Amino acid sequence: MTNQEKPELDEKTSKNQVSPLVSLLVIVPAIFIIFALLNGAINTPLVRSFDDAAKKSKALACESRTANEGGDPKDCWK
Numbered sequence: 001m002t003n004q005e006k007p008e009l010d011e012k013t014s015k016n017q018v019s020p021l022v023s024l025l026v027i028v029p030a031i032f033i034i035f036a037l038l039n040g041a042i043n044t045p046l047v048r049s050f051d052d053a054a055k056k057s058k059a060l061a062c063e064s065r066t067a068n069e070g071g072d073p074k075d076c077w078k
Contacts, residue, residue, distance in 0.1 A: 060076075062076035
């Protein structure tokens with residue numbers, strides 16, 4: 001290679017390289033966003049399980065109340 005060809009190769013490689021600052025500006029916020037979404041998903045309660053537990057507790061309370069009053073506790077599970 002001659003000296004005249006070297007600067008052309010250096011210019012081509014410098015144009016294809018990504019600046020480390022640009023990569024940091026993209027990667028760091030992306031990591032924070034991913035962790036924020038994961039944290040939100042982990043802390044979100046499962047709605048169905050809470051609904052089932054609420055229905056079960058209401059039925060058990062009704063069963064207890066009707067048993068004390070002398071009624072049929074089977075009607076509470078409807």
